[in-house]
Amino acid sequence: MEKVDCIIVGGGLAGLSAAYGLASEGLEVIVIERGDYSGAKNVTGGRLYVSPIRDLYPELWKAAPFERPVTREFVTLMGDGAHTTIELASERFATPAYQSYTVLRARFDQWFADQVMEKGGMVITKNRVDDLLLEGGKVIGIRAGGDDIGADVTIIAEGVLGLLSSKAGLREEPRPQDHALGYKEIIELPPGVIQDRWHLNEGEGAAHLFMGGVTRGLMGGGFLYTNKDSISLGIVVGMEAMRQAPDKVDSYTLLDEFKELPQIKPLVEGGTIVEYSAHAIAEGGIAKVPKLYGDGYLLAGDTAGLSLNALVTVRGMDFAIASGYYAARAVIDAKERDDFTAASLAQYEQSLRSSFVLKDLETARYIPHTIENPRLFTHYPQAVSNLMEQVFTIGPGPSKKLSSTVMGGVRKDFLNLQTLKELYAMRKI
Amino acid sequence: MNILVFVKTNPDLQMIRIKDRQPVMEAIPYKVGDLEKNAVEAAIQLRDAAGGGTITAVCLAEANRRAKETLKEVLAMGADEAVLVTEPALEVADQAAVALVLAKAAEKTGYDLLLFGEGSTDNYTGQVGPRVAEILGVPQIGYARKITGTEGGVQVERSMDEHIEVLEAPFPVAVTVVSEINEPRIPSLMNIMKAGKKPLAEYSLADLGLDATSVVAQKAILSNLAEEQDRKHIMFDGDPAAQAEAFVNALLKEGVLGR
Numbered sequence: 001m002e003k004v005d006c007i008i009v010g011g012g013l014a015g016l017s018a019a020y021g022l023a024s025e026g027l028e029v030i031v032i033e034r035g036d037y038s039g040a041k042n043v044t045g046g047r048l049y050v051s052p053i054r055d056l057y058p059e060l061w062k063a064a065p066f067e068r069p070v071t072r073e074f075v076t077l078m079g080d081g082a083h084t085t086i087e088l089a090s091e092r093f094a095t096p097a098y099q100s101y102t103v104l105r106a107r108f109d110q111w112f113a114d115q116v117m118e119k120g121g122m123v124i125t126k127n128r129v130d131d132l133l134l135e136g137g138k139v140i141g142i143r144a145g146g147d148d149i150g151a152d153v154t155i156i157a158e159g160v161l162g163l164l165s166s167k168a169g170l171r172e173e174p175r176p177q178d179h180a181l182g183y184k185e186i187i188e189l190p191p192g193v194i195q196d197r198w199h200l201n202e203g204e205g206a207a208h209l210f211m212g213g214v215t216r217g218l219m220g221g222g223f224l225y226t227n228k229d230s231i232s233l234g235i236v237v238g239m240e241a242m243r244q245a246p247d248k249v250d251s252y253t254l255l256d257e258f259k260e261l262p263q264i265k266p267l268v269e270g271g272t273i274v275e276y277s278a279h280a281i282a283e284g285g286i287a288k289v290p291k292l293y294g295d296g297y298l299l300a301g302d303t304a305g306l307s308l309n310a311l312v313t314v315r316g317m318d319f320a321i322a323s324g325y326y327a328a329r330a331v332i333d334a335k336e337r338d339d340f341t342a343a344s345l346a347q348y349e350q351s352l353r354s355s356f357v358l359k360d361l362e363t364a365r366y367i368p369h370t371i372e373n374p375r376l377f378t379h380y381p382q383a384v385s386n387l388m389e390q391v392f393t394i395g396p397g398p399s400k401k402l403s404s405t406v407m408g409g410v411r412k413d414f415l416n417l418q419t420l421k422e423l424y425a426m427r428k429i
Numbered sequence: 430m431n432i433l434v435f436v437k438t439n440p441d442l443q444m445i446r447i448k449d450r451q452p453v454m455e456a457i458p459y460k461v462g463d464l465e466k467n468a469v470e471a472a473i474q475l476r477d478a479a480g481g482g483t484i485t486a487v488c489l490a491e492a493n494r495r496a497k498e499t500l501k502e503v504l505a506m507g508a509d510e511a512v513l514v515t516e517p518a519l520e521v522a523d524q525a526a527v528a529l530v531l532a533k534a535a536e537k538t539g540y541d542l543l544l545f546g547e548g549s550t551d552n553y554t555g556q557v558g559p560r561v562a563e564i565l566g567v568p569q570i571g572y573a574r575k576i577t578g579t580e581g582g583v584q585v586e587r588s589m590d591e592h593i594e595v596l597e598a599p600f601p602v603a604v605t606v607v608s609e610i611n612e613p614r615i616p617s618l619m620n621i622m623k624a625g626k627k628p629l630a631e632y633s634l635a636d637l638g639l640d641a642t643s644v645v646a647q648k649a650i651l652s653n654l655a656e657e658q659d660r661k662h663i664m665f666d667g668d669p670a671a672q673a674e675a676f677v678n679a680l681l682k683e684g685v686l687g688r
């Protein structure tokens with residue numbers, strides 16, 4: 001059997017990041033990616049938070065094909081008949097080094113694969129890994145298209161469903177309860193139009209999230225990111241919520257409905273749809289992170305459950321890149337020791353624990369449970385919009401004092417037992 | 430037997446969108462041209478049938494085209510060696526200039542048989558093979574649907590409209606192939622891995638005794654606009670089976686299917 005230092009299953013961000021680290025140190029590494037090219041099948045919102053990973057591969061981000069730095073944040077709370085938008089224009093966000101950028105995966109991942117190959121790593125596309133090769137509980141390589149290839153360490157970065165790793169018993173089968181579905185369109189718009197619609201200076205970008213009447217009250221929301229000359233527009237819906245929904249609805253119908261909403265329509269007006277995609281998102285949080293290593297293998301990125309949906313921030317790409325980085329470090333050190341057992345590879349989990357990756361997931365431990373509450377997606381966006389509407393209303397008769405309008409609304413929708421209970425439950429997030 | 434196969438990297442046409450009647454080339458993956466793959470397959474079959482010989486794949490690297498990957502793919506299929514000619518000036522070269530460079534590369538490498546695709550997947554001018562043959566002064570056979578090795582040469586079946594022509598030629602000879610000649614193999618993972626270790630020579634124009642002035646294009650493209658077509662905006666209702674049927678019927682009517 002042909003053998004290399006490291007095989008990486010999956011040429012997404014986690015896999016490519018690991019490959020880049022390994023190839024930079026001269027290890028013989030092959031990435032096997034089933035897509036026509038890296039980025040072909042990968043879906044994100046998306047915005048990449050660069051701040052957490054800037055120091056990991058500092059040379060890379062300087063030349064990366066980002067779309068726009070996110071300098072403005074919008075959140076729209078959608079109610080029936082009224083919606084409220086909060087716009088944050090932060091000077092800090094608009095000053096380099098930018099904390100986050102929008103990205104298009106087709107472009108970004110291809111570029112990343114090129115960087116890996118520049119360093120001497122091999123990225124083999126259009127090939128699917130069919131099986132992990134196990135020998136006495138140790139992963140010794142992979143099988144693809146009838147060829148067996150051995151490796152000291154196999155890094156499994158096969159994305160969210162983790163079919164190979166579950167099949168090999170390295171993690172649990174994915175459950176719908178722990179996942180959401182994302183649907184997304186890329187809609188082309190001229191840069192000038194994008195800048196006008198989101199109040200941006202040339203080259204700057206916006207992130208726009210929508211909560212409330214987006215997903216028929218199902219757990220989820222809408223997102224919109226501005227790219228150079230397109231926007232990424234989509235919705236995310238909890239799989240379990242969709243399964244349980246009393247009236248069954250097709251996911252693409254939800255996206256169509258979303259685009260027809262009076263709040264969204266003017267934002268996408270005149271645009272051309274150039275891409276459509278759908279993908280699962282892991283939302284189980286730290287409680288669902290599997291064992292990250294064992295004899296001869298490491299799990300990285302979405303396969304390791306490293307993603308976080310905290311309502312206004314969605315993260316996964318930075319975790320994928322960071323986990324790839326630490327996976328590479330662990331393999332490099334293991335090679336130095338010439339010891340690829342679980343004990344030697346345990347370093348990987350330790351470094352993730354002391355990095356932002358598992359720390360941030362730990363901080364967010366209770367978020368997945370809290371956002372299961374459907375009232376977050378129905379009652380609150382509606383209540384805020386109602387209240388704002390009242391504040392701005394001048395009717396035919398005499399108006400009430402502002403303070404009593406506000407207090408009335410607050411009392412009605414926020415100062416009740418259920419809301420207080422929910423607020424109390426939220427203290428953990 | 431020394432076989433040279435000329436391969437061109439083509440943009441993946443399926444990935445190209447048209448915007449303002451121009452192709453959007455940004456972030457488009459490149460791949461080995463379809464007919465070039467047939468040519469490589471033909472070379473492999475000839476070599477293997479002869480029980481020996483060397484296949485050298487030759488490719489020009491114009492800016493942006495992923496020539497090295499193309500050559501690796503061809504090496505993974507079974508070519509033995511590769512030659513890459515890199516030169517930024519080639520980006521604007523026309524078929525005459527490309528043919529000149531390829532002919533010089535062929536002279537430098539040595540050859541018995543020169544194999545080409547009949548035309549490239551993207552531009553399909555069908556000029557490069559005949560031009561190289563002309564520059565080198567070797568006979569050329571086009572529309573090859575079958576090539577068989579003979580003592581010191583080849584026998585070629587040419588696919589003509591109404592008939593098949595059979596020709597024989599001694600080496601050296603240039604042959605351009607059509608798609609019906611074979612079904613190109615898909616390289617196995619192991620062969621892809623090994624391809625990285627096969628010899629790949631890189632030449633500059635200077636190495637071939639040329640310079641940037643020898644590849645100046647003799648022709649200029651004044652306009653190259655894609656056809657414009659409005660969307661049909663047809664909605665299909667009813668149960669899925671009925672929708673599917675109506676959809677297929679509409680595609681048939683438009684001539685998209687069943688051509």
Ligand SMILES: Cc1cc2nc3c(=O)[nH]c(=O)nc-3n(C[C@H](O)[C@H](O)[C@H](O)COP(=O)(O)OP(=O)(O)OC[C@H]3O[C@@H](n4cnc5c(N)ncnc54)[C@H](O)[C@@H]3O)c2cc1C
Pocket residue numbers: 009010011012013014015032033034035038039041042043044045046047048049127128129130157158159160164181182183184234236279280281300301302303306307314315316317318320
């Ligand atoms: C709708 C949506 C919105 C999101 N928004 C954001 C956001 O704004 N910001 C953010 O940071 N994150 C976001 N995420 C999460 C983020 O996209 C993921 O966390 C990230 O893509 C994970 O990267 P990865 O490399 O682990 O997996 P992937 O990118 O999924 O890569 C896995 C790769 O493995 C390949 N593969 C799988 N099986 C095999 C096999 N057997 N053989 C060969 N190859 C195989 C696949 O083709 C794929 O290329 C979003 C996700 C979705 C779906």
